[in-house]
Amino acid sequence: MTFIGRVDDLEQLNDCYKARRAQLVFVYGRRRVGKTATLVRFSQDKETIFFAAQNATKEEQLASFSRLMFEAGAPGKDYLSQYPSWERALSELVKLPEPADGSRRLVVFDEFPYLVKSDPSLPSVLQNLWDHTLRDANLMIVICGSAMSFMEKELLAEKSPLYGRATGVLRINPMPYWDAVRFLPDYSAEDKALAYAILGGIPRYLEEFDPDMSVAENVKRHILRRIAPLYSEVEFLLHEELRETAKYNSVIRAIALGATSLNEIATHTMMPGATVSSYLGNLMELGIVEREFPVTAKLKELAKGTRGLYQLSDNFFRFWYAFVFPYRSELERGDVDGVYERHIEPVLHDFAGKPFEGICREWLWRESIAGRLPFRARAVGRWWDRKDEIDVMAVDATGSKSIVGECKFRNTAMDGGVLNLLRARAARTGIEPQLSVLFSLGGFDRGLSDMAAAEPSSLRLVGIDDLFREVNTR
Template identity: 30%
Template sequence: MKHLIDRREELKALDEWYNKGRVALIFGRRRVGKTRLVLEFIKNKRAVYLLAADSTLEYNLAKFSEELSERFSVPGLRFRDFEELFRFIEGRSDVDIVVIDEFGYLVKAGALPQFQRIVDIILDTKKLVLTGSTISAIESKLLGYRSPLYGRLDLVKKIQPLRFHHLFEWFPGATFDGAIAVYGATGGVPRYLEFFSKCTGDEVEKVMLNPDILPFRDAKLIIEEELPEPHRYFQILEAIAGGRTRLSEISHVTGIEPHKLPYYLGVLRDLGYVYYEKPLLEGKRGTYRVKEPYFAFWLRFIYPFYEEIESGLKTHAETYFRKNFNTYLGQVFEQVAGELVLQKIKHTRAGRWWKGDTEIDLIAIDEETAKAYFIEFKYSSDVDPETELDKLKKKTTLFGWKKDTRKEEYILVAKSFKRQSSQATTIDQQKLHKIALETLNNEREKY
């Protein structure tokens, strides 16, 4: 098993909770590494680990009874309810922590009222860690004001996929190009990264378009589990992933009436599948974008060809992938490079900006010093910085913030440049790679 990548901050939070809390909730999308994190945390601790099944309370009670019977060498344990199970554990001096993995299944089966009483009355000397993957159930049933466990969770931690720079910890020696390609396909989800033996663009097609392994079908399984009317949500997500980002465009492609779309888009935003982006400092209407790279990749390169690939007819999918993957990576490069560049400049606000047909990839402003950074990205080699700078300067005149008094700095980011510029900061792929490695080292030192 690969050693645990990142998760330093999460482990620190769990260690601090262990010293002063009783109940912790660890949740996040499937395959993100919650179980691995919790198992790492309870290593060398006196803990009981129970994995819930997507079944009835009776089934899970029988399952847990058998596991505890074997674990403690007490033949014939048969608990009637979870309260009785926790009274048994509370009475054992050789247990400090109870972990219930995939607690969302027990929530779905109706166990929450019992767990309110367990936390309030029974749980005394033991600590309880709950994990969940069904985001809709966790956020509505466990974190809401009306939840039976409201106010009883001492730690609530949402686990995110690995960030781009963590790929250089997962794949030591990886190139920046390879990391961009693999991150663009997997979104840094640990379970998907396990299918890659090396971090190269060549491996993406082989892994992601393989119908026999998890990444090919996982997005479909996740969305169908989370959402009612999955077909309608798939239509909306596919439209957004394909570049139809405005409400009118989504309505036109999907056939869903404009006044009905906000409900569906609101659900997708709440669950973290899409986000709504407005131009920086502008109050005008914005655009919708798919939030996670894995879903963006899947919706663009797998979903339209799903049945064909599943039937062994991959020719159309492979042709489309080879023709369009590099263009798609341009969007990933903009996102990743933007996050890395922003680490190096002092700013108070940042974001994309557009007005009519004019768009600037990224603007960062520092309100304290009245300074604006105008940043453009080109996923190309041998870029002429002076040509790009001239284009950028013309666009910046339309950005109204402190137009007559601000200080301005121009930053151009590309794979490589023909030459340096005397009027703009140029950041090539080699410098971005260095920033990513520095970020990784700084995290290691911090934790």
């Protein structure tokens, strides 16, 4: 399968590889996000020991790693069947033969938390060897893991033996929409937006869709059928990462149904607020839930968190809890067509409205980075108060300049009334917008088009094709 995207991630890893001194790089991210595929791609043209750890005993792990070391020419192969300890195994890294081309040897430990689970002393062993020998070797060591809270709290935190040793820390995030939809190159722009609204930027999910099938066919075949991996993906992932999955289901379901404040979620789930807060924290660490603040919020507001709203940051989780979880009885009996035709097809465009707003915000970020906006954005997000909401808003570093936008994922042309409403809402923010941007699936009426032609510096119209115009040229 063709490797897609991750240009910036690969560039940063290669910069580390080319650095003069030894490298100890930590790579992490949620499950299915594409860490292993990215590291495999990165290691393609390099002398590499790529150790994919399993959930196994210390002895089994050492046996597997020993085989890789011996195949790479480690001197222990002449008198050992396997290394007796991780200290002995890792100390032999400096004795490996130098690559023939004089380059640096790359050592990748994929799913490193499994190794620590089988031998909790491993971080201390690695820290001691790094301090005394490995940091002076011609090596790049990559520590990779999916257990995000473990990577952040146990390996990178101040209490960890490896604290301060990292020469690089790279979090692999879900793909931006313009890379994600390259998995479906022949889809129309509208169908690309729908597919992204359903699957998000997780490569493992995107790979499940057949690019030769329609959105409807893919949903029915690859999500709604009991045999499909995506049908049970959410439950598998929660069981892998969390205990008390029934309670987490309740929390996620509440958010999917529109409960966004802590009080609303606690009321919906009938759980104490402190308990819900703890569950939400774990879900945020997994990249499933995010806490959103108005883009104009000051540091004091962020610290208090009084205006923060909880959202599902993962599009596929949002789709699954909206359309699979509630209709499991019908789907278990094979009524795939009925569930799609009755419950999904009539509201799919409405469902895609929120992810479409996310696409528009990502587009605005890209325009800012490319220097195609009146200023460089410090933040891009939503704005709201008790009465109004703005779908897309960017602010500069001073907080005195803004760009505001409205998004409509409907097959009807947008008219001037939308612009008037947007500008009225913008006035409530207290920041005079330098540019208004309208995003529309159904295009724009003649009045708006004429207005944009007359006011190019203050009004910009972005149709669905404009959002995807650069996708296949990146």
